[in-house]
Amino acid sequence: MAGNEPRTIDRMMVKIEHLDRLLGLVGEVIITSNSIATTNRRIQENYDRRLPIDKLSMDMIKIAEESSNRISSDMHSLVMDIRMVEMRGTFQRFRRPVRDMAKEAEKQVELELVGEDTLVDKTISEKLYDPLNHQIRNAMDHGIEDPLERQRAGKSPVATLRLKAYQRENNIFVEIKDDGRGINTDSVVSAAIERGIITQAEADGLSEDEKLKLIFHPGLSTKSTASKISGRGVGMDVVKMNIEELGGEVNIETELGKGTTFTFIIPQVTAVNILDCLTVRAGSNLFAIPILNVVSTVRIASDQVHVAFGQGKSITYLGSIITLFDLNELLDDSPLEERDTLTVVIVESKTGRIALSVSELLTPEKLVYTPLAAMFEVQGISGVTMMSGNKMGLIVDVMELVNRSRGTGRHMDDSSGTSASSVIAGVAGDETTRAGEKTSDGDLASVEAGAEPEEGVGAGGRFSSDGSVTLSSDIGAEISHRDEFLVELEDMVNSAGEKILNLEQVPDDIDLINTIFRDFHSIKGNLMMVGLTELGAFIHEVEAILDRGRSGSLEINSEIIDILLDSTDVIKAAQRDLANGKAPRIDAEQLKNIEKYQKPKEEKKGAVVDIHQRTFHLSSLEQFNLLAHRHSGYNVYQVFLTFEPKYQHPFLVALLILKRISQIGYIFGAVPMVEEIENQDIDNQLKIMFSSNLDVDKLNGYIEDVLVKYYDVTEFEVLKTV
Amino acid sequence: MTLDVKGKTVLVVDDYQSMRVILKEHLQGFGFTVIEAENGMEGLELARENQLDMIFTDIVMPVMDGLELCQEAKSDASLVNVPIVVLSTHADASYILKAIHNGADDYVAKPIEIRLLEKVIMRLIDGR
Numbered sequence: 071m072a073g074n075e076p077r078t079i080d081r082m083m084v085k086i087e088h089l090d091r092l093l094g095l096v097g098e099v100i101i102t103s104n105s106i107a108t109t110n111r112r113i114q115e116n117y118d119r120r121l122p123i124d125k126l127s128m129d130m131i132k133i134a135e136e137s138s139n140r141i142s143s144d145m146h147s148l149v150m151d152i153r154m155v156e157m158r159g160t161f162q163r164f165r166r167p168v169r170d171m172a173k174e175a176e177k178q179v180e181l182e183l184v185g186e187d188t189l190v191d192k193t194i195s196e197k198l199y200d201p202l203n204h205q206i207r208n209a210m211d212h213g214i215e216d217p218l219e220r221q222r223a224g225k226s227p228v229a230t231l232r233l234k235a236y237q238r239e240n241n242i243f244v245e246i247k248d249d250g251r252g253i254n255t256d257s258v259v260s261a262a263i264e265r266g267i268i269t270q271a272e273a274d275g276l277s278e279d280e281k282l283k284l285i286f287h288p289g290l291s292t293k294s295t296a297s298k299i300s301g302r303g304v305g306m307d308v309v310k311m312n313i314e315e316l317g318g319e320v321n322i323e324t325e326l327g328k329g330t331t332f333t334f335i336i337p338q339v340t341a342v343n344i345l346d347c348l349t350v351r352a353g354s355n356l357f358a359i360p361i362l363n364v365v366s367t368v369r370i371a372s373d374q375v376h377v378a379f380g381q382g383k384s385i386t387y388l389g390s391i392i393t394l395f396d397l398n399e400l401l402d403d404s405p406l407e408e409r410d411t412l413t414v415v416i417v418e419s420k421t422g423r424i425a426l427s428v429s430e431l432l433t434p435e436k437l438v439y440t441p442l443a444a445m446f447e448v449q450g451i452s453g454v455t456m457m458s459g460n461k462m463g464l465i466v467d468v469m470e471l472v473n474r475s476r477g478t479g480r481h482m483d484d485s486s487g488t489s490a491s492s493v494i495a496g497v498a499g500d501e502t503t504r505a506g507e508k509t510s511d512g513d514l515a516s517v518e519a520g521a522e523p524e525e526g527v528g529a530g531g532r533f534s535s536d537g538s539v540t541l542s543s544d545i546g547a548e549i550s551h552r553d554e555f556l557v558e559l560e561d562m563v564n565s566a567g568e569k570i571l572n573l574e575q576v577p578d579d580i581d582l583i584n585t586i587f588r589d590f591h592s593i594k595g596n597l598m599m600v601g602l603t604e605l606g607a608f609i610h611e612v613e614a615i616l617d618r619g620r621s622g623s624l625e626i627n628s629e630i631i632d633i634l635l636d637s638t639d640v641i642k643a644a645q646r647d648l649a650n651g652k653a654p655r656i657d658a659e660q661l662k663n664i665e666k667y668q669k670p671k672e673e674k675k676g677a678v679v680d681i682h683q684r685t686f687h688l689s690s691l692e693q694f695n696l697l698a699h700r701h702s703g704y705n706v707y708q709v710f711l712t713f714e715p716k717y718q719h720p721f722l723v724a725l726l727i728l729k730r731i732s733q734i735g736y737i738f739g740a741v742p743m744v745e746e747i748e749n750q751d752i753d754n755q756l757k758i759m760f761s762s763n764l765d766v767d768k769l770n771g772y773i774e775d776v777l778v779k780y781y782d783v784t785e786f787e788v789l790k791t792v
Numbered sequence: 793m794t795l796d797v798k799g800k801t802v803l804v805v806d807d808y809q810s811m812r813v814i815l816k817e818h819l820q821g822f823g824f825t826v827i828e829a830e831n832g833m834e835g836l837e838l839a840r841e842n843q844l845d846m847i848f849t850d851i852v853m854p855v856m857d858g859l860e861l862c863q864e865a866k867s868d869a870s871l872v873n874v875p876i877v878v879l880s881t882h883a884d885a886s887y888i889l890k891a892i893h894n895g896a897d898d899y900v901a902k903p904i905e906i907r908l909l910e911k912v913i914m915r916l917i918d919g920r
Contacts, residue, residue: 558810591852592808595881598903599811606881606903717908722888722899726915729897750885780915 082192088152095148098141106134150191157235157244158186160195164206165571166635168231171210178217178227179210184234190242194316194336198244201312204305205246205332206231213250213330223327225249241318242336249329253322255281258290265289282322286310317438345465349432349457350415352397353406356463357428358437358455363468365416365423367431372410385425387416395475397426397466401450419469422476432457437465450474560645562593567638570631577626586634587616593641605644605654612637615667624667633663686739686759696738699761705790707735707769711756711777712785721750727781728758734772735762759791766790797917800845801825805835805861806879807853815848815879818906822913832856836864844874846916851880851887859894866895875916879904 109130113123161183172179190198209231217227234245259273262284273281284290288307313320318336347358348367368387375394376384383394394414399405412427437455452467566589573582590613597606612634618624644654686708688696700706709731715723724747731737740747741757764772769788777783802824806812816826827842829835832849833856839847847865849858856864858878865871875898878891883901891899898912 558808588852591881595808595811595902598881599814603903610881610883717905718899718901719885719888721885722892725892726898748885748889776915776918780911780918 082153082155084152088148091148092145092152095141095145098137102134102137102141105130109134153192154189155192155195156186157188157190157195158183160199160202161186161233161235162568163199164202164233166567167203168206168210169571169574171207175210176216177210177214177229179214179229179231182230182232182234184232185236188235188237188242190235190336191338194242194338197312197316198334198336201309201334202233202244202246204309204312206233208306209246209248209250209330213248213252215251219251223251237338240338242334242338244334244336245331246333247329247331252326252328252330253282253285253324254326255324258282258284261290262287279322282324285322286320345437345455346434347437347455347465348415348434349437349463350397350413350428351430351432352428353403355398355401355403356432356457356461357397357466358435358457358463359415359417359426359466360468361434363417363419365418368414368416368425370412370414372408372412375412385414387425392416392423392425393475394425394427395471397428400426400471400474417468417471419472421469422472424472424475426471437463559593559596559641562589562596563638563641563645565589566593567635570634570638573626573634574628574631577631580620580622583616583620583626587613587620590616590637597641602644602654605641608640609637611664615664618667629663630667633667636663684741686741686757687743688739688759692738695736696761699736704735704761704763705765705769706738706759706761708789708791709758709760709769709773710785710787710789711758711773711783713754713756713777713781713783715754715782719750720754721747721752723781724752724756727756727777727783730776730781731758731760734764734769735760797823797845797913799825800917801827801842802846802848803827803829803835803838803842803844805829805832805847805849805853805858807831807850811850815904818904818909819848822910832858832861832864835861839865839871839874840868844871846913847874847876848879849876851878851882851891859890862891862894862896877912877916 109127112127112130116123116127165181165183168179168181171177214229214231215223215225220227220229230247230249232245232247234243234247236243255278259268259276259281262268263270263273267284267287267289268276276284285306286309290306310320313334313336316336318334321333321335322330323333324330345358346361348361348364349356349358351357366387368385370385374385376386376391384391385394386392394412396405397415406427406429413429413431415426415428415431417424417426435457437457450467450470451464452470453465455463455465457463566586569582569586569589573579573586576582590609594606594609594613597603597609615624615630615633619626619630624630647654696706711727713720713723713727725744728737728740728744728747737758737760739759742752746752747756762769766788773783773786773788777786800823802819804812804815804819804826805828806815807830812828816828819826824845827838829838831853835847835849836856847861849861851858858880862876862878865874865876876896877898877900878896879900879902880887880891881902882888888899897916900908900912
């Protein structure tokens with residue numbers, strides 16, 4: 071499921087107010103650090119003079135400690151505030167799927183979104199998407215009945231699906247409530263007994279709530295049982311697991327025939343990166359090693375350690391030789407003391423397996439950890455955590471350690487190991503930390519560093535600019551601007567998508583049609599600018615429908631809404647293709663749908679006026695003017711022009727030429743007539759009758775210098791009438 | 793055909809910064825001094841404050857669109873002689889006509905063909 075999601079750019083909006091607060095804190099850090107420096111000097115001076123530490127220094131240190139405590143806690147809460155986002159974004163993402171599913175299943179469903187402004191940690195909001203998606207799909211598929219069934223049950227044919235978010239104390243509640251058929255607990259129980267999950271006797275002892283919660287049992291989440299138990303759908307166990315990963319729980323309330331409410335209750339913890347870890351002590355350091363990376367732990371006598379020349383130390387584990395490192399040493403700390411028995415943790419990442427010697431194994435723990443920000447980047451450490459007993463611990467980045475160990479191994483020969491290795495590790499490390507930031511789900515073992523070798527598809531999710539899309543020779547083909555365009559595009563498409571869903575509710579809202587028209591227009595402009603002319607042309611067709619809609623000449627029906635939504639999908643797909651370095655494609659089917667709603671195109675051919683066949687039609691007023699001009703000494707000309715504009719409509723060029731001629735004379739008539747030109751009844755020939763004070767030579771010169779040079783005139787003939 | 797526009801100032805009016813940036817780069821490449829506005833209203837104000845040699849404007853913009861800008865500029869005695877080129881992704885006749893009827897001196901469809909842009913600039917600067 072997640073694989074089909076469009077690649078998004080990992081970013082969030084930060085309020086200026088927050089940045090200001092951060093700046094304020096930075097100021098306090100500086101002040102504190104200055105005062106520590108001053109105190110330090112005082113103490114040093116006292117020490118040099120063999121004086122005892124004075125009261126002032128003591129006080130200053132105390133103050134510095136207090137303020138640094140306060141600053142770090144302020145900073146912590148500030149960062150947490152910054153990470154808060156509204157649930158709106160997550161909720162809004164379901165409008166389209168609910169609409170589409172309802173349509174598909176011929177159900178009528180109204181989606182209600184409540185509490186969209188509830189603030190949650192960004193990670194929670196992201197991690198809620200999957201379980202919410204699951205529950206919504208289940209509700210749509212199984213919970214909500216079709217309109218007929220609902221009417222038979224005496225309900226409104228339109229079902230309501232409500233997503234609601236709110237905060238109570240430190241918990242975030244997210245409800246998915248439907249007014250569908252509800253869950254039949256008896257069927258749940260009998261299915262559970264049938265599957266051998268519980269016995270009849272056990273079932274008798276269960277409360278209603280416990281019976282209901284049986285649906286979370288993996289054995290009851292299969293497709294075959296799902297429909298039986300009044301269908302709560304597949305994967306309920308996964309939903310439960312998702313929520314538990316967030317440290318939360320799932321509650322169910324159901325009433326047969328009335329509906330079901332699932333409630334996710336999630337603690338609003340500081341940062342939700344939960345990782346199963348093995349905690350260890352190495353000297354005075356506490357480390358947490360992600361369980362996923364731990365192969366085994368062994369105790370080994372120090373004389374069992376192989377020391378091979380030029381290859382460092384190694385141990386034998388299950389018949390294979392694994393290089394042994396001192397965990398502290400590998401992290402550039404002083405090595406552990408020599409002991410008779412070594413405690414060793416064997417770890418592995420995608421890139422290899424190593425053994426780490428530590429002082430002591432502590433305990434496996436579920437840890438909430440905070441990833442280290444880029445500015446605090448420490449090689450080999452991916453985050454900090456609070457271990458049991460309120461001790462700070464560091465999360466070990468195993469992949470990086472393995473990479474690091476390679477560097478050390480290679481340079482063991484020249485005994486300058488440590489310094490050389492840190493350089494090598496620094497290089498190898500870039501890749502890992504970068505990828506680590508991207509997923510930031512703590513599952514470091516599954517981080518696919520370098521799995522996307524395409525150029526330009528870096529950590530920030532930037533778009534490939536390898537030119538896989540054919541760029542035409544226009545101005546927009548500036549590759550350097552393309553990334554910006556595509557980022558802008560994403561926002562525009564999302565916003566257009568939301569507005570279209572709104573339009574579905576009020577299809578005659580001309581203002582709304584107009585804003586959507588504007589959105590599409592801008593999208594088109596952007597596509598054109600980056601050289602995606604075909605895609606732009608496609609959007610142009612869609613825009614034409616909206617143009618008719620906003621002028622009131624076309625009623626927006628549900629099929630048009632579909633076309634509009636589909637076209638946003640087309641752009642999103644194109645964007646995805648671009649991100650993956652593929653050329654975007656357009657479905658011919660979709661174009662066909664669009665054609666239906668377009669203005670019937672008028673036939674142009676055959677209407678073109680043949681300028682040699684037709685003479686000028688002058689009104690009596692113009693005939694009078696003509697005589698007057700001639701009597702006043704002006705020359706009267708007939709000019710025949712053939713022009714072949716490459717980049718502009720012939721009718722436009724014809725109009726521009728007429729405008730030009732009017733600057734040197736007075737036009738009595740043209741063939742085709744101006745109305746005909748404007749109606750595009752023109753090929754590439756034009757006949758003009760006008761008076762001018764220029765003589766024949768000057769006129770010829772003018773036509774050469776202006777019309778031939780700049781207006782694509784290829785042939786001309788000047789006739790002076792007598 | 794060479795373009796000598798040293799010392800000439802043009803105004804670019806478009807609500808999309810990215811569009812302005814690209815157009816600006818090209819116009820500066822020709823040798824123009826370029827000033828920018830985000831919509832017709834802003835454009836009109838700048839046009840009145842500066843001695844302009846040409847205006848390039850988009851059609852669809854918030855506050856005041858490009859067509860209104862043409863109308864306003866052409867009914868202002870101090871601006872009537874400043875050529876206006878309308879740039880738009882609308883390539884159909886009705887829009888071109890609307891622009892011309894509103895006083896635009898030329899019309900260039902987006903994506904902008906650089907050779908056309910050059911030609912249009914020369915049309916409007918040369919022989920005036």
